[in-house]
Amino acid sequence: MPPESGTPSAPGVEAVAEQVFVALADPSRRNILAALAAGGPATATDLANRLPITRQAIAKHLTLLSEAGLVTAEHGERRRVRFRLQSAPMQVAQQFLAAMARDWDTNLDALRNHLDS
């Protein structure tokens, strides 16, 4: 049986969560996401005007964010590519965190009960 249900090509909850964690672990990436949240969809060069790093660095981060599903690239007129935020993977990661924390506390309780017996 496949490890996941839903869309046939679903990468798995943990895989999505890992990509989100990797993405959010970097400050520059968080800055890019914050800029997109504040100013709406934008291109790489547009972001390069507001952030202290070069356009190419931003482009690399955007491909990583795109692979993580946190942004989607929409090709518009005049060869421009606008990137839009996508909150779905973050909610997956959030569920993953919640399940992990719950698992920890559950097993801690089980350990406590074991020590009582």
Add this chain to the structure above:
Amino acid sequence: MPPESGTPSAPGVEAVAEQVFVALADPSRRNILAALAAGGPATATDLANRLPITRQAIAKHLTLLSEAGLVTAEHGERRRVRFRLQSAPMQVAQQFLAAMARDWDTNLDALRNHLDS
């Protein structure tokens, strides 16, 4: 005004969240945490028996996890050091994720309203 309330030496929500993201971005670190969740508090050598990496690698990961607040080191008898899970930072990171996703959707709504006007 200080950026945070609560304990005077509080590192800030984003800083805690970043450390959690960094910690959880690595599979070996997640394996260590899973082993601790499954078997209860354990030492580095104990974990090295269950995981496919060396004790020293695990020790490095444990110091990182300890700095992130995800585990606490308790020194016992005969120079043993046991590591115990700590779920509090994960809940902080979870709140951070939730706030971020909410912020994204809020600003997307604001953009939509702006386009309507």
Add this chain to the structure above:
DNA sequence: TCCGATTGCAACCATATGGTTGCTTGGACT
């Protein structure tokens, strides 16, 4: 047609990261 602006691609660089081997330290037990 030429120019400016924008995207994509490639090479390169410095540092961080994950992991290993090897050695020392330090008890606890015989």
Add this chain to the structure above:
DNA sequence: AGTCCAAGCAACCATATGGTTGCAATCGGA
């Protein structure tokens, strides 16, 4: 005293990562 086992420390290595510069391709407009 000698031995065994666990922990700490240090050097080292390969690769990943974040960032840069430079260049080619492509489009719209003067």
